Amino acid sequence: MILKEQDNEFTLDCLLLAGRIMIESGAETYRVEDTMLRMARSQNMPDAQCYATPTGIIFSLGKTQPTRITSISKRITDLQKISLVNSVSRRLTSHIITLEEAYDELKSIQKTNYFLPNHVQILAAALASGCFLILFKGIWSDLPITLVAGGLGFAMLLLMNHLTRVKFFSEFTASLTIGLVAYLAIGFGYGTQIDKIIISSVMPLVPGILITNAVRDLMAGHLMSGLSKGAEGFLTAFAIGAGIAVILSF
Template identity: 40%
Template sequence: MQNDELLTTCLLAGRIMIEGGSEMYRVDDTMRRIAKNGGVAQALVFTTPTGLFIGLEDKPMVKLSPVDRRSIDMEKVAQVNQLSREFAAQAIDLPTLHHALRRLDQHTPFFPFWLQVLAAAVCSTTLMVIFAQAYDWIDMPLAALVGALGYAVYGKISSLTQVRFISELLGAFVVGVTAWVGVRLGLGHNLDNVIIGAVMPLVPGVAITNSIRDMLAGHLLSGIARGMEALLSAAAIGVGIAVIFRFF
């Protein structure tokens, strides 16, 4: 019974971390540490972006857990790490750890959507300045507006469909259309700079970075899978922008 709850807790921690966008080697390490601190000297762990397996050496006990969704939520990853450290320091016991992970999985705190859209506007403006290497005070407000609208569409479509590439394509399309309309109305000067800044909140930079880090850490299957997912996301964004340049 103790081992059953321990393996279930390890799988729950690993799934939360993958859904939060953690690197796979960090997920593997956290699951092993929880198992070791729970009294299992050698746990057999196999992690992929779509599923987790854990078993006990020399014992016929294996558990698995599917991973249905993946996003970027570093707060989830940080809280799982903190709970794992408290368990290692014996500040909490296994049932308390399991309960805390279940509560984290079901009630993860999020920033309100309007604040996320506002952050996308600020990000679009600052990154436009970085990539354009110039303070274009006319294009900056337009880049903020376009970036906010694109991210708002991306967020709303993401809540309606499980296919993330559709939301990224439509978000990029809205970025291209609103940037083109804004420049045509005289609200901005350089269409390229506005689009470059406004599309950046949609770019899967964390996924690409984690893919490379996983491959360098020896998790080749996970690294390639995440890399392909990131490339498909980038392709969807590229198609959404390319449509604007092709027909407008």
Template identity: 45%
Template sequence: MSGELEVIEAPDEVLGEDFVRDVFYIAINCGKMLLESGAETYRIEDTMLRIASNYGIGNAQVFVTPTVIIFSLNDYALTQTLRIEERSNNLEKVMVVNELSRRISDGLPLKQAIRGMEKIHNTRFFPLWLLVLSGGVIGIMFLLLFEGVARDIPAAFIGGAGGVFLMEGIQRYTRVQFFTEFFAALYIATVTVIFVGLGYGIMLDTIIIASVMPLVPGVLITNAIREMIRGHLMAGIMKGAEAGLTAIAIGAGVGLVFMLV
């Protein structure tokens, strides 16, 4: 993920200033990485509170929404509101941060925990070429799942891979997620229509459905439901709305191509 680690300032008169500030530093940045990677808000709150508790700091409070983290160590007059600008689905990073949290619960020294957290932050888990390749493979797998024919495999691969590449590329220039998914879906539908029109594809609808699957917000929908069940109504509603906008963007991109052909 992009973005710099948050450097926390604490009042000089606080007892054990360096230790408390280090705990605050690792807790809020672990929360930031989890939220940027698509973790559930209750998981983020629990992780941050556990980090503080395991280093002997009680009376900590944390409030998380899909775009904001508010974290306080009340006994030490430390509070910070952190706005999250970029979010994606990186379950590998969520898993690694969770593993670090478990090691902290088992007694990992604070300085080692900080080094581990900074290493996670600086690690790029999925390079662009792997994301694009995975998009193409997902398109093929869903084509076969939907009982597509072997002749449509190249179209599904190019559609899925190209859609992911276009989405990742547009995200470098705009944070408006609606446009990234709209143009990715527009590309997929256009490529599929061309393939079928030239005789290199057969099942138009199946190819399109399979190719757009990498864009479908499955993790977001699942998290929205889990948030609602856990009582995090604000986060659940916000994530549900975001998933709905994504679905509208995909449908609009595909629908526009059908209207023009």
């Protein structure tokens, strides 16, 4: 009996770890619940129940089995980790690996940082801003300014996020930097279309995946998760707009 309880506790640890990694990496709520339930069924626990939100998970292995609650305090967008957890889940449900092996892989995934170095992220943001300028039918002479504005804005985002850990303030400061660079460039005659420069430069900051996940959760019937993610996306959009508005108002 004691051994069985220990096995159940270990199963809970493994499944909650998988769910935590997915939510912290920006996965949709319905995907998190489906993954955890599939993993539970692979361990002969068909009565498992799961309730996930962006801020926590409640999971039970069955009516007479233990129930565990875990809170989620941070969320980023890391599609690599989501993909790796899905891979572990598929191999576990196909009985290619054991639960112990799955737990070890999940611990490794949780500890590993799959993000590219900061300078590569900044370079990618600058190039993306330039591409958006062409996509929005901007003029080629504004391309250098857009590259600089997009890169500096994203660099400020990373810096302020490291210093303050406040997402709203980081995004506000980043958009403020972009607006200031664009305004000064136009003022000194280095740019022409300030609207295209600003719009293109803020695109790397736009929470596209967050808004998409919010809509997908709403369509899947997870109203609380969809609304909360939508509200988070709205706050990000408001921070970006407020930073640009501050510059343009002066």
